[in-house]
Amino acid sequence: MNPTTVHEAFEASVRRWPDQPMMMVPRSAERAWLPDGLTLSYREVAERVGALQALYAQAGYGHGHRVAMLLENRPDHFLHLLALNALGASIVPINPDYRADEVLYLLDHSEAQLVVAVASRVRDLGEVARQAAKTPPVACVEPLPAQLPPARSAAMPGRPGRAAEAALLYTSGTTARPKGCMLSNDYHFAVGETYLNYGAMAAIREARERTYNPLPLFHMNAGIFSFMGMMLSGNCVVMPDRFHPRTFWSELVETGTTIVHYLGVIPPILLKQPAHPDERRHGVRFAVGAGVEPQLHGAFEERFGFPLLELWGMTETGGGFIAAEEPRHIDTRAFGRPTGDMLARVVDDQDRELPRDTEGELTVRRHHDDPRRGFFSGYLKNPEATEEAWRGGWFHTGDVVRQDASGMLYFVDRKKNIIRRSGENIAAAEIEAVLQAHERVAQVAVIAVPDALRDEEVMACVVPMPGVEADAALARELFDWCMQRLAYFKAPGWVVFLDALPTTGTQKVQKSKIFPEGEDPTRRPDACDLRELKKRDAVTAPRR
Structure with missing residues (x-):
């Protein structure tokens, strides 16, 4: 049967x-469980x-x-x-x-x-x-x-x-x-x-x-x-x-x-x-x-x-x-x-x-x-x-x-609003929702930026609330906010502060117009690099 x-x-x-x-x-002497290995x-x-x-x-x-x-x-x-x-x-x-x-x-x-x-x-x-x-x-x-x-x-x-x-x-x-x-x-x-x-x-x-x-x-x-x-x-x-x-x-x-x-x-x-x-x-x-x-x-x-x-x-x-x-x-x-x-x-x-x-x-x-x-x-x-x-x-x-005449398929890019970091598919909208809930954030758009090691990294483009100083301390505060609420790999590896985000007539953010075509936003002098803080064990247990 x-x-x-x-x-x-x-x-x-x-x-x-x-x-x-x-x-x-x-075997792994550094592992807390089954350090001597196992075969079944x-x-x-x-x-x-x-x-x-x-x-x-x-x-x-x-x-x-x-x-x-x-x-x-x-x-x-x-x-x-x-x-x-x-x-x-x-x-x-x-x-x-x-x-x-x-x-x-x-x-x-x-x-x-x-x-x-x-x-x-x-x-x-x-x-x-x-x-x-x-x-x-x-x-x-x-x-x-x-x-x-x-x-x-x-x-x-x-x-x-x-x-x-x-x-x-x-x-x-x-x-x-x-x-x-x-x-x-x-x-x-x-x-x-x-x-x-x-x-x-x-x-x-x-x-x-x-x-x-x-x-x-x-x-x-x-x-x-x-x-x-x-x-x-x-x-x-x-x-x-x-x-x-x-x-x-x-x-x-x-x-x-x-x-x-x-x-x-x-x-x-x-x-x-x-x-x-x-x-x-x-x-x-x-x-x-x-x-x-x-x-x-x-x-x-x-x-x-x-x-x-x-x-x-x-x-x-x-x-x-x-x-x-x-x-x-x-x-x-x-x-x-x-x-x-x-x-x-x-x-x-x-x-x-x-x-x-x-x-x-x-x-x-x-x-x-x-x-x-x-x-x-x-x-x-x-x-x-x-x-x-x-x-x-x-x-x-x-x-x-694209597919060539022989039938071979070639990957070009992702159509969806997805960031692919070290094999993890990350929804930008999920991170945007978390950041938008922060009291110092007026607007936010999350995009993918190239990363030599991890394929792509998360970048948060943030418009601060009026009167809030846009500096490295705020970038770190927003990073910690995300780390407490999201898996570590979803936290922004980069934060850039902007005066405004480009939008359509219906107020939808136009992510493709945030930066000039061909520009690598990670090379901007005001881009805050937080990648070294993205550690698996930075927060050891889930918190609310």
Whole structure:
């Protein structure tokens, strides 16, 4: 019988590859948890998942419930995912860098029945949860109690199937609040199958791969894409807590890694490191990721000895495209051609298909009677946004691309008002809303500015209230205001004070006219550079 849920597919993999490693954590003396590392076989994972499943079932959690999780990049994330999926419940991963207001929004919007968290976060999450409209209890996973707080409502009747929600991932949009992407079991299968079907330079071998993914588990890439691809093929996910340049190469050698995942910020950092004895001793076959600068692509491959295969995908689309066949055009931003059942079309603002080599918005769909098969099920509580994204039967990605005569797609820019910093999609409107609430701010516009290390950085263009002195002290005050209310990466790395913002006749800010065309505003003598203050641990716990 074909599996219909992620857990059923996991059970099939356990039967087929019981003694193969499934999860591996590298050693790290600097890490507070599992400093000696950990390796779990498929059989051992199944034993832990079974115990968790019984615990959740005893407390009444099941089909139709959502459980929020702040479990960092630890094996616990996948153990709880599989246990809850077996019961038909959905997970809601929490970004550990979220502040109190962001977490509160997520808990209220998702209507999570329970929050499970690592010990260091139980207290602050409990404070936030008590402010939620439907206060969810918070349980610690170090260790879990003998009994979990009971579910506040009965589970839905019936057995969950492919259409049942398995995860709710929040992704930034152009509005002030993130949208909740409902991701079904079918979505998870489609993502895993996409990974396994890329082939060519990205071919996956059964029960022979170890995939090192340093990206956060609350994102689709590490939380679903590499996990499902490896689980369905009897392979292993290698789970560092995050990217560490100093130990990167030694961890690849130690874990026997064969595949690496990256973001565009990682290659330049590694290229700037001094030569490491393990940087050519590894067994990496290829890396998959997005955003490597074309001028660095060839230099990276020549120095470290494996190809960087650029791909494109979104949380909403699940699968995507990859440049895994030569010529890969590594001196450009090429990310592959449409293959398999994923179709692509480049359109103008009126959704008219454009001729080749013309820049326009990338729209995608499946080559099925159901063009949405394998995509997200929709935005939670926002059917209008879902249908707007799917207008005309094609999903509108918001990415500007061009397609050449051979079908190769090239990334150009983002159409939406999004800032992409070190792989994080940041909604400018969310930061604007926070800054606008400050008593010294009359007007504000947040824009993206180039950053050599992080692709883009956040710049706040602020018009102070009358009589307020626009100086470095005010810039720091506004920065601290944001750090207390937003994840650290959303705080402005640059602040510029202006006398006024250009607006339309309907008082909408014209961001393209704030600075003269071609000007780099970071080079203005009055631009306040706050980038060195943007530290992950600058504020250790969410605050209101």
